[in-house]
Amino acid sequence: MSQSELTMSTGHEVLMESSPYGMEKKKLGMWIFIVSDACTFATFLFGYGYMRVGSQNWGTPFEFSSILNGIIMTFVLLSSSLSMLAAVRATQAGQKASANKWLGLTMLLGTVFAILHLREWFKMIGEGWRLFYNPLGGAAQFGACFFSVTGLHLTHVISGVIALAFIARGYNQGRYDSSHVETAGLYWHFVDLVWMFVFPLMYLMNAAR
């Protein structure tokens, strides 16, 4: 029984006080998590931003090929948000086959994003980049900033793909309903929106011009 059903009055008594936000507790919980996670990312990005602006010899290592890779990754992640919206809508309409198709596409796009990101990482590691070593001779903090911020985001994407797989399995087994898919969707969109900051700040700000 959903919380909204529980909050309905059964004749004279109210079984549970309704949420002031008018939403289920798992969704409210996800919002609280998202706010705290946004602050975590903001802390990383503020720290990076001040170092980037304050350093004279920061360097701009990203050639256009890396920027193009970032643009493709952005396109993939934004497309996955659209497929996630379609998945939520399909679950709300009770269209199981369609929901599975869209959830599968979202997971696939998330995986493609992770592969593209790891490819970029391995390329940089191959060029000699390390957490505290800059092969171009500029500020050594670049590696720490880049790998920590993008690594944190990549962890979120991979976690999201795994979470979606669990949700999809539970949905197919009838353990989860559309509200679970919607709550997972909130997380997925959040990860997408964080990338809207990570891409310009970590890639574009360090593009070779």
Added chain:
Amino acid sequence: MSSNQELSMGSYAGIVIGLMIIVGIEVVLTYQHLSVRTLLFALLCLASLEAFVGVMYLMHVKYENRLLFWTIFPATLFVLVLLNYLWPDAYRMARMSLGR
């Protein structure tokens, strides 16, 4: 969802295309030889616009109870502003210790 599906999938696709266009503007700005500070400011403004559109429409805050918006946004903004005050001070202190 309390949205009752206000937007069609076509509208959502339009929003996503709009976000991609903003990303395109960011890339164009990157190659305009702006100063680091100007570029950072411009990119942050555009990224914030993308985030706002995403939160309102993709995450459906526009269609949720208004209390959610007024709980989340001022509090998060307050924390971010405080962070913005905290970090430069940490940077200043680091520089002071280097100058000793």
